[in-house]
Amino acid sequence: MSSYIRNKSTLLFSVLGLRIIKGVSRFGAFLLFCWETVKHVFRRPYRFELIAQQIEFIGAQSLNIVIMTGFFTGAVFGLQLGGIFKIFSSEAMLGGATGKALTRELAPLMVAFLTAGRSGSAMTAEISTMNVTEQVDAMEAMAVEPLSYLAVPRLVASVIVFPLLTIIFIFIGVIGSYVIAVSLFDVDVGLFLDKIVWLVEPKDIRDGLIKSVIFSVIVAFIACHSGLHATGGAKGVGIATTNAVVTMLLMVLASDFLVTYLQVRW
Amino acid sequence: MIYFEHVTKTFGKKTVLDDLSLHIPKGKITFILGKSGEGKSVTIKHIMGLMKPTAGKIMVDGEDISLFDQHGLMAYRKKFGMLFQHAALFDSLSVCENVIFPLKEHGTMPLVEMHERVDEVLEMVGLPEIKQKFPNQLSIGEKKRVGLARALAMAPKIMLYDEPTTGMDPLVSEMIDELITEVNAGNPELTSIVISHDLKAALATAENIIMLYKGKVALTGIPDDFRHSHDAVVRQFFSGRVEGPMEFL
Ligand SMILES: Nc1ncnc2c1ncn2[C@@H]1O[C@H](COP(=O)(O)OP(=O)(O)OP(=O)(O)O)[C@@H](O)[C@H]1O
Ligand SMILES: [Mg+2]
Numbered sequence: 422m423s424s425y426i427r428n429k430s431t432l433l434f435s436v437l438g439l440r441i442i443k444g445v446s447r448f449g450a451f452l453l454f455c456w457e458t459v460k461h462v463f464r465r466p467y468r469f470e471l472i473a474q475q476i477e478f479i480g481a482q483s484l485n486i487v488i489m490t491g492f493f494t495g496a497v498f499g500l501q502l503g504g505i506f507k508i509f510s511s512e513a514m515l516g517g518a519t520g521k522a523l524t525r526e527l528a529p530l531m532v533a534f535l536t537a538g539r540s541g542s543a544m545t546a547e548i549s550t551m552n553v554t555e556q557v558d559a560m561e562a563m564a565v566e567p568l569s570y571l572a573v574p575r576l577v578a579s580v581i582v583f584p585l586l587t588i589i590f591i592f593i594g595v596i597g598s599y600v601i602a603v604s605l606f607d608v609d610v611g612l613f614l615d616k617i618v619w620l621v622e623p624k625d626i627r628d629g630l631i632k633s634v635i636f637s638v639i640v641a642f643i644a645c646h647s648g649l650h651a652t653g654g655a656k657g658v659g660i661a662t663t664n665a666v667v668t669m670l671l672m673v674l675a676s677d678f679l680v681t682y683l684q685v686r687w
Numbered sequence: 688m689i690y691f692e693h694v695t696k697t698f699g700k701k702t703v704l705d706d707l708s709l710h711i712p713k714g715k716i717t718f719i720l721g722k723s724g725e726g727k728s729v730t731i732k733h734i735m736g737l738m739k740p741t742a743g744k745i746m747v748d749g750e751d752i753s754l755f756d757q758h759g760l761m762a763y764r765k766k767f768g769m770l771f772q773h774a775a776l777f778d779s780l781s782v783c784e785n786v787i788f789p790l791k792e793h794g795t796m797p798l799v800e801m802h803e804r805v806d807e808v809l810e811m812v813g814l815p816e817i818k819q820k821f822p823n824q825l826s827i828g829e830k831k832r833v834g835l836a837r838a839l840a841m842a843p844k845i846m847l848y849d850e851p852t853t854g855m856d857p858l859v860s861e862m863i864d865e866l867i868t869e870v871n872a873g874n875p876e877l878t879s880i881v882i883s884h885d886l887k888a889a890l891a892t893a894e895n896i897i898m899l900y901k902g903k904v905a906l907t908g909i910p911d912d913f914r915h916s917h918d919a920v921v922r923q924f925f926s927g928r929v930e931g932p933m934e935f936l
Binding site for chain 1: 778779
């Protein structure tokens with residue numbers, strides 16, 4: 422009986438061990454992929470045209486939704502906080518508090534989520550389609566490095582576009598909370614702005630933008646990696662795309678926690 | 688010039704190339720025959736270094752290509768032009784952009800000359816009027832001709848054709864077969880490797896034929912060797928009959 426239990430637990434441990442080894446080696450392969458891609462960023466040929474195309478693609482695709490979401494996020498935050506601040510008769514703080522929350526946390530995170538859903542999925546789908554239809558093979562056969570042609574432009578464009586969208590999100594979000602503050606809580610315009618300037622420091626903006634850059638890198642790397650490793654026809658494209666988006670969201674959240682921890686502690 | 692030495696390739700449990708050794712001579716048209724799923728496409732992907740053998744080695748011009756690093760592999764591939772079985776055109780690019788792609792990536796000529804070259808190769812495959820179309824607007828036969836034009840654009844030293852005439856009507860097939868011969872005749876240095884099911888074309892065009900069966904070479908030689916072969920598998924392939932030693936699974 423005891424040997425039976427021991428056997429069972431050894432089995433459990435070996436299965437678990439195998440899982441862990443597999444996971445670690447896959448993560449290692451992913452990191453290697455990231456490193457190779459980064460090396461290609463600084464290597465000729467520099468593909469400015471493709472980068473511009475990707476900026477337009479990601480930016481144009483996500484701009485509307487970022488503006489809408491930004492406005493409503495700011496407005497809802499204004500509503501929620503307004504109710505609380507009213508108890509302390511400090512409704513004027515509404516702008517500052519919303520601004521701070523948007524800058525440090527909400528804007529980078531929401532932008533990453535929205536862009537992962539819109540552009541991250543599109544990137545994965547596009548690259549994995551190219552992969553399963555041998556277009557990536559064809560590219561390699563013509564001695565063109567797929568990392569340089571496909572991954573680098575998407576990475577660079579994301580790193581440029583995410584912070585820009587984040588800034589737009591903050592701006593629109595503040596407008597959203599302003600509309601609520603002025604129309605529902607009778608906050609004075611000058612006071613509203615004063616409190617924002619007083620509460621939101623340059624450090625907050627810096628921290629928020631750092632987050633946004635980190636998220637952009639995560640989204641682009643996962644999109645390109647999943648795309649270039651997709652197998653199995655149209656079905657494989659679908660699987661790669663959903664998996665990629667889920668992974669992006671989880672990784673963004675996990676890194677958000679880590680980065681916030683470091684930023685708050687230091 | 689291209690040697691496979693005891694090359695084995697397995698996918699999971701499935702062995703596709705089984706201790707395969709073969710030789711493809713320089714400056715000739717070599718046909719690789721074999722039934723569907725026999726590993727013909729896998730074979731030429733090995734030549735390009737797009738797949739790596741599970742065991743054995745591939746020597747090209749005296750060099751073991753599995754020893755190349757990524758950089759060396761890229762340089763090596765510049766010698767080749769490859770037509771993929773399903774054309775593998777970039778579907779986000781127009782026909783013109785597809786054909787000009789290798790020229791822009793590696794070429795040093797001015798843009799005007801690149802466009803002249805594009806016109807020239809599209810003319811060669813008999814599709815002069817479709818430069819602005821996109822791959823999803825083309826038939827499979829047209830796609831493959833564009834793929835062929837793209838492969839020819841860089842005037843490679845070695846041309847690989849994966850089923851160049853599948854999906855084309857008899858007239859266009861004939862034209863493509865003639866094109867292969869013509870391109871080869873125009874350049875005595877050029878090595879052409881053609882994958883095909885089309886026996887008639889192989890006997891008419893090939894200077895050397897390799898027939899694959901069960902991951903190995905069933906027979907290799909000049910067309911006459913195949914016409915006069917008594918090998919049961921070769922005879923069955925030639926007669927196109929289902930009955931015989933060849934297994935279809
Ligand atoms: N990337 C891959 N992963 C797994 N199996 C593969 C892969 N590529 C090819 N195969 C398998 O290898 C075998 C040979 O494939 P290949 O494409 O070389 O056949 P083929 O001789 O070109 O056939 P056809 O004339 O139909 O094109 C097939 O059974 C296929 O399933
Ligand atoms: Mg094939």
